[in-house]
Amino acid sequence: MSSTSRRLFWLKALFHLIGLIPIVYLVLKVLSDNAGGDPVQYIIHFTGTGALNALAATLLISPIAKKFKLGILLQTRRLVGLYVFSYASLHVFAFFSLDLLFAWSLFFEEVLKRPYILVGATAYILLSALAITSFKSVRRTMGKRWQRLHNSIYLIAVLVPVHFYWSVKSEIIEPSLYLIFFTALLGIRLNKIKSWTPTVLKYFSAFSSKGRGKSDP
Numbered sequence: 001m002s003s004t005s006r007r008l009f010w011l012k013a014l015f016h017l018i019g020l021i022p023i024v025y026l027v028l029k030v031l032s033d034n035a036g037g038d039p040v041q042y043i044i045h046f047t048g049t050g051a052l053n054a055l056a057a058t059l060l061i062s063p064i065a066k067k068f069k070l071g072i073l074l075q076t077r078r079l080v081g082l083y084v085f086s087y088a089s090l091h092v093f094a095f096f097s098l099d100l101l102f103a104w105s106l107f108f109e110e111v112l113k114r115p116y117i118l119v120g121a122t123a124y125i126l127l128s129a130l131a132i133t134s135f136k137s138v139r140r141t142m143g144k145r146w147q148r149l150h151n152s153i154y155l156i157a158v159l160v161p162v163h164f165y166w167s168v169k170s171e172i173i174e175p176s177l178y179l180i181f182f183t184a185l186l187g188i189r190l191n192k193i194k195s196w197t198p199t200v201l202k203y204f205s206a207f208s209s210k211g212r213g214k215s216d217p
């Protein structure tokens with residue numbers, strides 16, 4: 001094993017530890033009856049915040065690697081990204097199983113009735129697409145389309161803090177701080193995001209002129 005692969009191995013082991021310890025903590029809290037008066041709400045909040053923090057970590061990797069010339073960090077992006085997906089899956093599953101008791105109709109009703117849940121669900125669908133296509137073989141098959149799809153991480157970085165902000169009833173300081181933090185993370189990438197704008201606008205105008213064409217007599 002070369003020294004770089006050894007360092008990468010330990011770095012990944014550390015990230016696994018950081019990702020798994022909170023889950024063990026949550027299980028122990030719930031099993032020991034220490035998850036507050038409403039354990040279901042506690043689990044939903046805990047896993048949601050876990051996903052949000054992991055998302056922040058994913059977006060921090062590139063700027064930190066660039067600033068401190070730590071190229072090795074870039075090789076941990078997939079791992080951290082998969083933790084975002086895992087925490088988000090636990091969060092959605094906790095809501096669906098413990099809160100809605102597996103009632104599909106109620107789930108779709110909630111998605112349509114509460115805009116913040118629709119925003120969360122949109123982010124979750126995008127996250128699932130990124131997780132499914134995160135394998136090397138899929139990346140190779142998808143070619144240029146892979147990068148285009150994976151750029152939607154920036155849309156997810158907008159949707160999730162909005163979902164959080166919208167979900168709270170009174171305490172807005174924490175979600176506001178997250179909104180500011182994610183705005184700053186996206187701000188760092190402004191040039192990159194700006195460079196896609198013409199492509200996105202091109203797609204939109206092509207799409208809308210197609211729609212107009214259909215309705216025109």
Ligand code: HEM
Nearest residue numbers: 045048049051052088092095117120121123124160164167
């Ligand atoms: C189908 C998708 C989703 C559903 C149904 C859903 C549902 C919920 C619900 C019911 C709450 C609690 C609102 C309350 O306080 O009553 C919540 C809060 C939250 N969700 Fe989601 N969510 C979804 C997707 C996501 C995703 C993808 C993320 C992150 C990657 C996320 C992160 C959060 C966060 C950070 C909170 C606030 C937690 C807190 O109060 O401390 N959610 N969500």
